Amino acid sequence: MSDLDQLYREVILDHYKNPRGHGVLEDADATAEGQNPLCGDEVTISVRFGPDGETIDEVGFEGRGCAISQAATSMLTEMVKGRKASEVAVLPKDELLQEIGIPLTPIRLKCAILGLGVLKVALHRAKGTPLPEEWQGLANELELS
Amino acid sequence: MDPFLTGGHMIRKVRADETTWGELPHKFEAGTAPMAEAVGLGAAIDYLEAVGIESIEQHEHELVAYALDKLADIPGVTTWGPPADKRAGIVSFDVAGVHPHDVAQILDLDGIAIRAGHHCCQPLMTRLGVAATNRASFYLYTVPEEIDRLTAGILRVKETFGV
Numbered sequence: 185m186s187d188l189d190q191l192y193r194e195v196i197l198d199h200y201k202n203p204r205g206h207g208v209l210e211d212a213d214a215t216a217e218g219q220n221p222l223c224g225d226e227v228t229i230s231v232r233f234g235p236d237g238e239t240i241d242e243v244g245f246e247g248r249g250c251a252i253s254q255a256a257t258s259m260l261t262e263m264v265k266g267r268k269a270s271e272v273a274v275l276p277k278d279e280l281l282q283e284i285g286i287p288l289t290p291i292r293l294k295c296a297i298l299g300l301g302v303l304k305v306a307l308h309r310a311k312g313t314p315l316p317e318e319w320q321g322l323a324n325e326l327e328l329s
Numbered sequence: 330m331d332p333f334l335t336g337g338h339m340i341r342k343v344r345a346d347e348t349t350w351g352e353l354p355h356k357f358e359a360g361t362a363p364m365a366e367a368v369g370l371g372a373a374i375d376y377l378e379a380v381g382i383e384s385i386e387q388h389e390h391e392l393v394a395y396a397l398d399k400l401a402d403i404p405g406v407t408t409w410g411p412p413a414d415k416r417a418g419i420v421s422f423d424v425a426g427v428h429p430h431d432v433a434q435i436l437d438l439d440g441i442a443i444r445a446g447h448h449c450c451q452p453l454m455t456r457l458g459v460a461a462t463n464r465a466s467f468y469l470y471t472v473p474e475e476i477d478r479l480t481a482g483i484l485r486v487k488e489t490f491g492v
Contacts (some may be wrong), residue, residue: 191434192489201491224428224447224460248460250428251490287483 192251193284195259200251205261210279211246213237214269214310218302218328219292225249227257229302231310233269240272245299252284252292257299259283264303273307274316275300294326299327334338339445372476389418392467392476393474399480405492406483408456416468424483426492432471435489436482443479 207217212230219226227247234241247254254276260280264272277297281288288296303320304327308315315323322328332339332350336359350356365380377385394413397420400406405425410416424432444464447454454461460480466478 191438192431197490222446223428225428225452250430252431292430292434 193286196251196255196284196286199200199255199258201279202234203245203254203258205242205244205265206246206259208246209242209290212244214245216302216306216309216328218298218305218323218326220249220298221236221279221327222291223249223253223295225253225295225298227253227262227299227302229299231256231303231306232272233310240267240269241281245302246256247296247299253295254275256280256284257302257328259266260303268329269307269311273304273311273313275304294322297322298326305329332356332359334359338362339431347472380469382399386470389467390414392471392473393418393420393475396465396467396476396479399476400483403480403483403487405487409462418471419464419465421462421464423462424486424492427486429463431490432463432483432486435486436479439478439485441475441479441482 189288200271204218208228209232213233214231215229217226217253225247226249227242227245229245231240232242233239243265245257247257250305263280263283277300280300281296284296289328301322304319305315305323334357339351339356339359341351390413393416397408397413400408400420400422407423407425409421409423410419423429429445433443436443444466447459448464450463465476467476
């Protein structure tokens with residue numbers, strides 16, 4: 185595969201053009217938004233829990249930005265649906281990066297994990313738990329709130 | 330104001346109980362002067378004068394006019410800024426439906442280096458209604474064939490993104 189094919193894999197472009205879980209949910213149990221001021225990427229995520237108040241039943245997002253940031257957030261919504269909030273709140277970023285499956289420079293890495301950072305802020309806020317320390321620096325840098 | 334760096338060539342008198350500093354600018358220029366840089370600057374000025382500042386300006390105007398013409402032929406490409414004869418060798422543009430960082434990355438894979446981002450002027454980006462722009466710049470060593478490569482690269486961006 186050429187570099188171009190590798191970086192803009194068909195699956196990345198597909199998620200970018202046809203984002204899954206697109207749209208902000210009404211009656212959401214958890215929401216958060218974030219932006220990457222360097223790129224102007226923006227993502228808002230909302231989550232609805234199942235009757236157990238723990239399982240992620242629905243997850244929706246809206247945003248604008250580069251293909252990597254929007255495709256990664258779209259892929260993330262598919263990854264976390266049906267999983268426990270407490271589990272996703274501590275989801276290692278490598279799990280998402282593996283799913284994205286392309287080599288990323290440090291700057292594009294921030295694009296790729298913007299959505300995950302926003303989701304973590306939403307879940308920790310809804311559950312009243314503190315954002316893990318390794319995410320706090322990034323949360324400031326990416327203006328997650 | 331006292332100097333915050335100390336070194337050679339910046340004192341007047343040093344005593345055990347008191348030190349006085351040299352005259353400005355010497356007291357703020359401690360240590361060996363950057364001689365290689367000064368000689369290099371002189372050589373660069375000689376080179377530019379040999380080429381001729383007016384010739385460089387003319388070359389930049391021609392490249393910008395060529396680039397604006399070529400970019401205007403690509404559907405979905407917007408350019409900003411004054412007409413070619415009123416600008417230096419620089420063109421800011423947008424490719425509809427593709428974020429500038431994606432444009433820059435794909436061009437980079439073709440060996441074409443442009444700048445993408447808000448260019449240290451976020452209020453202007455807000456005014457233009459864009460998150461960021463692409464910016465290509467040209468100088469005396471840029472040739473028209475490189476602008477052809479830029480436009481071919483933009484077509485490749487559009488093909489990749491299906492826009």
